Amino acid sequence: MNTLSVLAFAAIAAYSSADVGRVQLKGRLGERLDTMIKRHVAACDVDYITAPFMEKTETKGWWQTEFWGKWMHSAVPYLRYLENGAGQGAEAASLRRKIDRGVERMLASQEACGYIGNYPDELRCGEGWDVWGMKYTMMGLMHYYDGERETGNGERAQRALAACRRLCDYVIAEIGPGGRRGRELWQTGNWSGYASSSILEPVMWLYKRTGEKKYLDFAEYIIKGMSEPEAGPRLVDLALKGVSVADRNGYGNKPESHGGYVMKHNRWKSYEMMSCYQGLLDYVEVKRGGVDSGGVESARVGDILRAAVMTAEDIVREEINLAGGCACSEAWFHGARKQHLPYLRLQETCVTTTWMRFCEKLLSMTDDPKWADQIERTFYNAYLGALRLDGAEFAGYTPLSGNRYHGQHHCYMHTDCCTANGPRGFLCFLREMFRVKDDTATFNFYGSALVDGATADGRKVAFDMYSLYPRANSVRIVSHTETRLPVRFRIPGWCGKAYVKLNGTALDVSCGGYFTIDREWRLGDIVDIKFEMPVIAHVLDHNVAFTRGPVLLARDSRFNDGDMTEPLRKGIEDGAQMCGFAEVRVPTDDMWMAFSATLPIGSHHENPEGALPSTVFFCDYASAGDTWKRDDFYRTWFPVEYGPAE
Numbered sequence: 216m217n218t219l220s221v222l223a224f225a226a227i228a229a230y231s232s233a234d235v236g237r238v239q240l241k242g243r244l245g246e247r248l249d250t251m252i253k254r255h256v257a258a259c260d261v262d263y264i265t266a267p268f269m270e271k272t273e274t275k276g277w278w279q280t281e282f283w284g285k286w287m288h289s290a291v292p293y294l295r296y297l298e299n300g301a302g303q304g305a306e307a308a309s310l311r312r313k314i315d316r317g318v319e320r321m322l323a324s325q326e327a328c329g330y331i332g333n334y335p336d337e338l339r340c341g342e343g344w345d346v347w348g349m350k351y352t353m354m355g356l357m358h359y360y361d362g363e364r365e366t367g368n369g370e371r372a373q374r375a376l377a378a379c380r381r382l383c384d385y386v387i388a389e390i391g392p393g394g395r396r397g398r399e400l401w402q403t404g405n406w407s408g409y410a411s412s413s414i415l416e417p418v419m420w421l422y423k424r425t426g427e428k429k430y431l432d433f434a435e436y437i438i439k440g441m442s443e444p445e446a447g448p449r450l451v452d453l454a455l456k457g458v459s460v461a462d463r464n465g466y467g468n469k470p471e472s473h474g475g476y477v478m479k480h481n482r483w484k485s486y487e488m489m490s491c492y493q494g495l496l497d498y499v500e501v502k503r504g505g506v507d508s509g510g511v512e513s514a515r516v517g518d519i520l521r522a523a524v525m526t527a528e529d530i531v532r533e534e535i536n537l538a539g540g541c542a543c544s545e546a547w548f549h550g551a552r553k554q555h556l557p558y559l560r561l562q563e564t565c566v567t568t569t570w571m572r573f574c575e576k577l578l579s580m581t582d583d584p585k586w587a588d589q590i591e592r593t594f595y596n597a598y599l600g601a602l603r604l605d606g607a608e609f610a611g612y613t614p615l616s617g618n619r620y621h622g623q624h625h626c627y628m629h630t631d632c633c634t635a636n637g638p639r640g641f642l643c644f645l646r647e648m649f650r651v652k653d654d655t656a657t658f659n660f661y662g663s664a665l666v667d668g669a670t671a672d673g674r675k676v677a678f679d680m681y682s683l684y685p686r687a688n689s690v691r692i693v694s695h696t697e698t699r700l701p702v703r704f705r706i707p708g709w710c711g712k713a714y715v716k717l718n719g720t721a722l723d724v725s726c727g728g729y730f731t732i733d734r735e736w737r738l739g740d741i742v743d744i745k746f747e748m749p750v751i752a753h754v755l756d757h758n759v760a761f762t763r764g765p766v767l768l769a770r771d772s773r774f775n776d777g778d779m780t781e782p783l784r785k786g787i788e789d790g791a792q793m794c795g796f797a798e799v800r801v802p803t804d805d806m807w808m809a810f811s812a813t814l815p816i817g818s819h820h821e822n823p824e825g826a827l828p829s830t831v832f833f834c835d836y837a838s839a840g841d842t843w844k845r846d847d848f849y850r851t852w853f854p855v856e857y858g859p860a861e
């Protein structure tokens with residue numbers, strides 16, 4: 216590497232997967248996080264999820280080997296979160312023991328050839344989810360490496376990194392360029408190469424941590440497979456042509472159309488596709504960081520970044536619903552325009568979590584707050600809606616109308632892809648809530664929290680934040696900072712007007728994007744922010760739904776206030792600000808927010824007792840159906856009546 220690239224490499228290596236942000240979350244969100252860590256992440260039976268690696272009994276080509284790596288993705292940063300907080304000593308110590316024990320078992324299971332997995336030799340690196348499993352194992356080992364390195368356990372960190380290297384070397388030898396298996400990496404696994412190609416992400420992580428050129432070369436080989444073969448993933452050219460994510464089949468591949476869970480040649484799988492872009496963005500990050508010096512290579516890197524951004528923008532336009540979720544039966548389907556209809560298996564939690572990760576990466580690389588808008592909407596709705604109230608589990612699918620329930624057990628194990636993926640999503644919210652980067656502090660999300668950080672030259676930055684947001688529309692931020700620096704406050708894209716006061720004096724605010732206060736901060740400075748947060752109607756094909764700020768509203772059978780399928784009268788315009796909604800006390804502590812709404816609802820226009828508006832109740836979408844009981848059902852889209860001329 217030249218001098219420039221060495222410098223860039225050092226900067227990139229500073230990124231850590233153990234990062235949990237510098238936030239201690241309080242209030243209702245803090246409670247939800249605490250219970251999830253306690254009852255889900257820290258309660259994990261690590262012997263159970265590492266057993267497949269020791270037993271090696273796989274014959275069906277399934278994905279038992281993804282669970283440990285996914286767990287490590289959340290266990291390591293949440294251990295940091297517990298250790299940063301006060302009074303969590305025993306819980307943190309127990310989680311630490313589990314993390315250490317899991318790694319020891321994983322290392323013990325590694326074969327002389329470097330393989331870590333549960334497939335017999337004849338089935339390795341072929342059909343099924345073996346490469347996918349190794350992807351998660353590599354990530355798990357690097358989560359451990361990051362966590363240990365930063366806490367000074369250099370020897371343990373190096374052992375994990377060495378095992379990760381050997382595993383990656385094994386993959387390179389088997390299905391890398393000229394590999395022993397005689398097939399290309401993208402030809403293995405499912406979904407036109409998406410699943411296996413997504414190993415690019417940990418390969419880039421490994422390059423960032425070792426600086427070894429062979430891993431960057433391997434990444435280039437994977438990207439070639441992702442972009443060039445006719446029948447391959449085609450993640451760059453189809454995106455640049457503007458082909459919507461749901462329409463990428465039929466370009467050189469022969470997709471199956473049976474709608475099943477697993478297909479060999481099909482490009483509609485949401486989770487796996489986005490996971491590939493995640494790795495591509497890591498590659499762009501390295502190249503932009505200085506290794507790349509311009510010219511043809513630079514144009515190619517620019518194409519890859521544009522392909523990722525265009526794909527994400529297409530997902531927002533075509534797929535994301537008002538709950539910030541997407542995918543039917545795990546596939547893209549132009550879901551934004553079909554969200555009022557009862558499509559099956561909506562909003563797989565794997566998709567929800569991966570979408571949040573994709574947006575987080577785009578936010579960090581583009582500094583465009585529209586990606587924070589997306590994380591916010593998904594987090595408060597689809598994400599929290601999937602997290603069971605007691606924190607112990609995530610739903611597999613979460614309909615927009617219906618009720619909530621467990622995912623199914625996968626691969627003969629007492630877990631599934633979604634509940635394993637769930638805790639990773641909260642990290643995106645936590646990490647991006649408050650950041651100090653390039654000597655600028657940024658608030659992306661609001662709630663009750665203590666946040667802190669430091670500038671590059673070591674000046675301390677800290678604030679207390681008090682807010683019931685998004686139940687309430689105001690935030691108070693109190694400074695514990697005594698230095699000069701710009702602090703940015705995100706004004707959400709949905710907000711038409713925001714009011715900001717500094718120590719009681721109103722400031723001029725333009726909406727959308729970041730609002731900056733650059734000053735010599737003093738202890739006790741107070742920033743008050745108020746967002747206009749009216750209820751907005753959304754009309755789609757004779758159906759209507761309502762949002763308030765980032766939150767989708769739902770009727771819930773626990774309100775016991777009549778037939779939820781009763782039509783609303785015609786005349787509500789798309790985008791209209793609704794009057795007649797008022798916040799009320801929640802009928803049960805299970806619910807976060809409740810609103811009464813007086814609406815033109817019902818099937819009789821003729822007589823006053825039928826024609827007058829009626830009062831019904833709404834809660835936030837995440838609270839709807841959150842008892843996970845069959846008799847607790849909810850609805851977000853409501854039919855609008857038809858007239859004789861339609």
Ligand SMILES: [Zn+2]
Pocket residue numbers: 563564565566611631632633634636
């Ligand atoms: Zn899943």
